Amino acid sequence: GAVVSQHPSWVICKSGTSVKIECRSLDFQATTMFWYRQFPKQSLMLMATSNEGSKATYEQGVEKDKFLINHASLTLSTLTVTSAHPEDSSFYICSASIDGGFGYTFGSGTRLTVV
Amino acid sequence: EDQVTQSPEALRLQEGESSSLNCSYTVSGLRGLFWYRQDPGKGPEFLFTLYSAGEEKEKERLKATLTKKESFLHITAPKPEDSATYLCAGTDSNYQLIWGAGTKLIIKP
Numbered sequence: 001g002a003v004v005s006q007h008p009s010w011v012i013c014k015s016g017t018s019v020k021i022e023c024r025s026l027d028f029q030a031t032t033m034f035w036y037r038q039f040p041k042q043s044l045m046l047m048a049t050s051n052e053g054s055k056a057t058y059e060q061g062v063e064k065d066k067f068l069i070n071h072a073s074l075t076l077s078t079l080t081v082t083s084a085h086p087e088d089s090s091f092y093i094c095s096a097s098i099d100g101g102f103g104y105t106f107g108s109g110t111r112l113t114v115v
Numbered sequence: 116e117d118q119v120t121q122s123p124e125a126l127r128l129q130e131g132e133s134s135s136l137n138c139s140y141t142v143s144g145l146r147g148l149f150w151y152r153q154d155p156g157k158g159p160e161f162l163f164t165l166y167s168a169g170e171e172k173e174k175e176r177l178k179a180t181l182t183k184k185e186s187f188l189h190i191t192a193p194k195p196e197d198s199a200t201y202l203c204a205g206t207d208s209n210y211q212l213i214w215g216a217g218t219k220l221i222i223k224p
Binding site: 004006034042043044046091093095097103104105106107108109111 | 151210211216
């Protein structure tokens with residue numbers, strides 16, 4: 001089945017530094033990938049939609065200069081949290097669309113802690 | 116406004132005690148209704164997709180059903196390993212996923 005690999009699983013960084021999270025589709029080509037943020041005991045909040053070879057589409061209220069998304073190939077999308085601050089601490093999850101939007105598979109998530 | 120509402124927020128059951136989780140939706144042009152399982156600190160794991168009212172799908176102790184207004188996830192004789200948060204989501208006419216807040220299921224041995 002379609003598998004999405006997300007790395008790292010967790011990361012701790014100092015305030016002001018940048019962190020990159022990778023999302024890879026292992027056995028299929030993902031034209032579209034999605035990045036979510038999840039706060040404790042809450043559901044997933046879509047941050048942006050990433051399309052291979054073009055600029056990402058950000059949801060309202062998401063700072064595109066803080067959350068840089070690159071989807072340079074059909075198997076890799078990256079999310080870079082720039083100049084991270086403690087309020088950016090959260091659980092970030094990527095997802096890839098399969099079957100043209102009739103199915104979605106998720107990465108295992110990245111727990112980001114900014115100290 | 117498109118919306119997906121799950122109930123209850125949390126459900127505690129004894130092992131073997133069957134029950135159902137509810138997902139009510141108002142999604143224009145619903146393309147599909149998804150059920151996912153999420154364990155703590157993990158990404159959602161796909162369970163089912165339902166496309167039309169009357170459709171049912173089963174997997175082990177789980178059965179998902181769909182009507183024009185809601186979906187149910189029935190769990191029969193649950194085991195402690197079924198404990199997780201169950202998420203429901205609908206895709207609209209633009210294939211955008213609209214998520215419910217989830218139901219946290221706890222199965223006590």
